[in-house]
Amino acid sequence: MFWLLMAVLSAVFAGLTSILAKCGIQKTDSDVATALRTIIVLLFTWVMVFIVGSAGTLMDITLKSLLFLILSGVATGASWICYFKALSIGDVNKVVPIDKSSTVLTVLLAILLFGETEHLITKLVGTALLGAGIFLMIERKDRQNNSSGKQWLPYAVGSAVFAALTSILAKVGIENVESNLGTAIRTGVVLILAWIIVFARGKQGQIKTIDRRELVFIALSGLATGASWLCYYYAIQNGVVSVVAPIDKLSILATVIFSYFVFGEKLSKKAFVGLALMAAGTLAMAIWA
DSSP states (O other), rough: HHHHHHHHHHHHHHHHHHHHHHTSSSOOHHHHHHHHHHHHHHHHHHHHHHHTTGGGGGOOOOOOHHHHHHHHHHHHHHHHHHHHHHHHHSOOHHHHHHHHHHHHHHHHHHHHHHHTTTTHHHHHHHHHHHHHHHHHHHHHHHHTTGGGGOTTTTHHHHHHHHHHHHHHHHHHHHHOOOOOHHHHHHHHHHHHHHHHHHHHTTTGGGGGOHHHHHHHHHHHHHHHHHHHHHHHHHOOOOOOOOHHHHHHOOOHHHHHHHHHHHHHOOOHHHHHHHHHHHHHHHHHHTTTO
16 A cells, blocks of 8 residues: 555645745746756656666567657646646636646546446545535635636646546556656656747747746756656556545645645635545545555
8 A cells, every 4th residue: 555655745745846836937937937847857757767776677668658658748748838827827726726626537537448446436426526626616716816817717727637638648658667767758758848838939038037036946846746746656556546646636735725824825615615525535535445
């Protein structure tokens, strides 16, 4: 059950990522920040590859695994670009719940594609609780901030869809591949995609003018992401995807707490009920894993 602990650590680091990233994109363009932080994540993951000694197995990866790792990296890059764009123009507590809705799709796809039907009723009930909790949090914030517009909404939805695809594609891609090495390969794909976006939109000149304080937060968010990824992909390689994915999404608890103290973003009673439902659904799936 070590994979369960790794899933929990993944959630903790993911919760830190959202807050640190938000601090790093107050003035900095989200595409540029994504490209820069991916460099940190890539360095972090390759350091781990050499620490565990899995670099020598690189040539043993099958074409099928490599293809799915690349596809997973593309999905991750698309999810990141959408997510950090949404964070740059919306509140953390508005964006994160929608991003976490990817859990529902991930669980259902894992059941259908991988046959993860053990404790099926518990998983379906847990997924229903997650969905209800997400709805309560999203609905409350949309009503409260209706006057500020919803430019962030399409990006948040896109982030959730691509995040769900990431987990499914990665599950296939890291079969018989050491998890650290698989993560490093995927991160390389994300880095290429992120910089293509930066140059395609002509934003490379903004790198020289980035605020140093924000650059520190961007780097820290990259480290937190790297740690989260390493824990997460170890967990889905050795554990049950339909359980790991919901646990990882419990990072919203850390995000909500930090966003309150750092940004002063408060939740209503209705939103707290939604948060409690999300936690209950996740814990139900974890306990009966």
